[in-house]
Amino acid sequence: MIDALWGWPPPVLDPAGPYSGKVTTLAWSLFGLGAFVTLVVVFALWVAIKGPDKWKAKLGGERAILLGGVAFPGVVLTALLVWGLTLTASLTEPIHGDEMRIRVTGEMWWFRVQYLDPSGAVVMEDANEIHIPVGRPVVLELESADVIHSFWVPHLSGKKDMIPGRRTLLRIEADRPGEFGGVCAEYCGRQHALMGFVAVAHEDDDFREWYAERNERLVSAGLDITRQVESSSGSGTQGSERSTVTRTGAGANTNSGQQSGRTLFMQSGCAACHRVAGTEANGLAGPDLTHVGSRRTLGAGILPNNRGTLIGWIGDSQSLKPGNRMPSYDMLNADELEAIAIWLEQQK
Amino acid sequence: MxxxxxxxxxxxxxxxxxxxxxxxxxxxxxxxxxxxxEPAIGPKDRGLIAIKRAGCGSCHEIPGLDWPSGRLGPSLDGFDDVGLIAGQLPNRPDVLAAFIRNAPSVKEGSSMPPMPISEAEAADIAAYLYGLDHD
CATH class of the missing domain: 1.20.5 (Single alpha-helices involved in coiled-coils or other helix-helix interfaces)
Structure with a gap:
């Protein structure tokens, strides 16, 4: 995410959708007008210092003051104000009300992401990653769990504050596929600077495929519980778990290394804060980890997501993001950390 | 006047x-x-880019990288002065590159997991850690 925000052109000048396009047009207009006014002022300065006496007299006259000092700024600034406010308002209201809706909740210091069905019920939970289809407006319901945050994907739309006790709306839309970095744009505490996310825009088919995959995972996760109870014959999920055991068993000599990552996850207290659909892990305080293995980043858009960074985060999150609410699990040994990381990698 | x-x-x-x-x-x-x-970047620059992309800093303190600076694994400061890689392997560029890419394959039971990087990237990272430039 951090990388996605670097480089040239800066995201604010590189709109990837109609809403951010409007914001960029406004920004360039402000810049152009500002440049024009600067030139006029410099010219007036030249007249005042070096210009012909006749021009000097005109510049100091009442007419020049009224025109240049009152009428011009009055008209231009009013027009810009109306333009800016209308534009801002246009970003906050749904067009038809039947757009895809995603609820994003700012928490210190990460983003909870919930995909909603038309009735407003949560159908899928994720964190720090928002998937949207290209070419369709998406309405975001922005909320906060603690302090004021601000939601900003400069490529896709304007900024919108996330205010405790209120729900604000923001529309975003992408007109090309890609990964767009997002940040919290309102100082919200010690790790404000490390509070980010990624917005991923998919082509329509791609998006449907992604959604179907997620759905399948949820269904199979749901079935997983029944299978465990009803039969011991191999299902997809159990198969992968067996391979986890083999994998960690091979690399580890300690007793705990023989345990599967899943068991360790449940026994070490991870499940108290994290939910993994289809397992007994149902904690709601931290990010939902049902799909953590498919995420592009860890720690709220700040680290790449691979086995190494998973281990580093679980074992030592306080060195990486001091003060964040996940304690460093430094009571686990290397084999245990790796086993948990391997299990989490499989949670797509 | x-x-x-x-x-x-x-x-x-x-x-x-x-x-x-x-x-x-x-x-x-x-x-x-x-x-x-940028016109021509050497292995060292590419190494730092690969380090950032792979997230090595999640576990290691690495010179030239302000953040992240994890403490789960050893600091990689002054790596050319290190005697043995992970206390076991001779500290040579080829061994280091192999270790960076897939530690358990060169040191059984290593707690550093295989990393998603190419062989070329591993060599670049090794070059960066030594402060070497093979150009």
Missing amino acids: GMGSVEHRNWKAIVAGVALAACAALAACKDPVETRR
């Missing part, structure tokens, strides 16, 4: 300032996207 020359100098400064601003504005107008690629 004196006043006049001061004004004159001020005037020149203004002209210079405006000209400078105009040049800056013009320079900014040039499409920088094509020219952005």
Whole structure:
């Protein structure tokens, strides 16, 4: 995410959708007008210092003051104000009300992401990653769990504050596929600077495929519980778990290394804060980890997501993001950390 | 008279300032996207890029990388002075590169997991850690 925000052109000048396009047009207009006014002022300065006496007299006259000092700024600034406010308002209201809706909740210091069905019920939970289809407006319901945050994907739309006790709306839309970095744009505490996310825009088919995959995972996760109870014959999920055991068993000599990552996850207290659909892990305080293995980043858009960074985060999150609410699990040994990381990698 | 020359100098400064601003504005107008690629970057630079992409800092303190600076694994500061890699392997560039890419394959039971990086990237990272430049 951090990388996605670097480089040239800066995201604010590189709109990837109609809403951010409007914001960029406004920004360039402000810049152009500002440049024009600067030139006029410099010219007036030249007249005042070096210009012909006749021009000097005109510049100091009442007419020049009224025109240049009152009428011009009055008209231009009013027009810009109306333009800016209308534009801002246009970003906050749904067009038809039947757009895809995603609820994003700012928490210190990460983003909870919930995909909603038309009735407003949560159908899928994720964190720090928002998937949207290209070419369709998406309405975001922005909320906060603690302090004021601000939601900003400069490529896709304007900024919108996330205010405790209120729900604000923001529309975003992408007109090309890609990964767009997002940040919290309102100082919200010690790790404000490390509070980010990624917005991923998919082509329509791609998006449907992604959604179907997620759905399948949820269904199979749901079935997983029944299978465990009803039969011991191999299902997809159990198969992968067996391979986890083999994998960690091979690399580890300690007793705990023989345990599967899943068991360790449940026994070490991870499940108290994290939910993994289809397992007994149902904690709601931290990010939902049902799909953590498919995420592009860890720690709220700040680290790449691979086995190494998973281990580093679980074992030592306080060195990486001091003060964040996940304690460093430094009571686990290397084999245990790796086993948990391997299990989490499989949670797509 | 004196006043006049001061004004004159001020005037020149203004002209210079405006000209400078105009040049800056013009320079900014040039499409920088094509020219952005830095001319020629060596293995060390590529190594640091790969380190950032793979997230090595999640577990290691690495010179030249302000953040992240994890403490789960050993600090990699001054790696050319290290005697044995992970206390076991000879500290040679090829061994280091192999270790960076897939530690358990060269040191059984290593707590460092295989990393999603290419062989070339591993060699670049090794070059970076040694402060070497093989160009």
